[in-house]
Amino acid sequence: MGAITGTFKGFGVTFSHMFRKIVTTDYPFEPAPAAPRYHGRHILNRHPDGLEKCIGCELCAWACPADAIYVEGGDNTDEQRFSPGERYASIYQINYARCIFCGLCIEACPTRSLTMSNEYELARDSRQDLIFTKEQLLAPLLPGMEQPPHPMRLGDTEKDYYVGALTNPGTSAGAEKAPWSETGTKDATGEAS
DSSP, X not given: OHHHHHHHHHHHHHHHHHTSOOOOOOTTTSOOOOOTTOOOSEEEOBOTTSOBSOOOOOHHHHHOTTOOEEEEEEEOOSSSOSSSSSXXXXXXXXXXXXXXXXXXXXXXXXXXXXXXXXXOXXXXXXXXXXXXXXXXXXXXXXXXXXXXXXXXXXXSSHHHHHHTTTTOOGGGGGTTSOTTSTTOOBOTTSOBO
């Protein structure tokens, strides 16, 4: 008796799906938008004057459970300044063949320089192409930003940069969306362009 009712329940599921509207996504040509909090490709953010937020502390590499991040810090000088602090990341690499997109690196970052975008198309033909360098991860220069190295423009000390980060966040304001996608970019004030 139980086998017969189980069979009818199975057919009931099949018949209920037969009359539903078929939803097909035309993926390569019309990609579906990702959820707003989707953990995708990493972005190294900049301050509104173009200096990098990353200070080369290597905390993200220590927090990574998959050992996918490699950071080598360098010292800033008055002639060659890449970030407002004493140090900057001279080498920054993320191996996406190892990354598990857990977001622990984001939580470990003390300057909010590392964030994750919604970009999910990371497939490559070779493993070497899955190692993203600092140049590939850095947020693009928006209008009003200057390519480092250059002197500090937003104040005389690094405190001027990080204390005012809540009122003037720079590229972090639009880091949830990939700035190079067609969905629109945001400038240093957070306004859509």
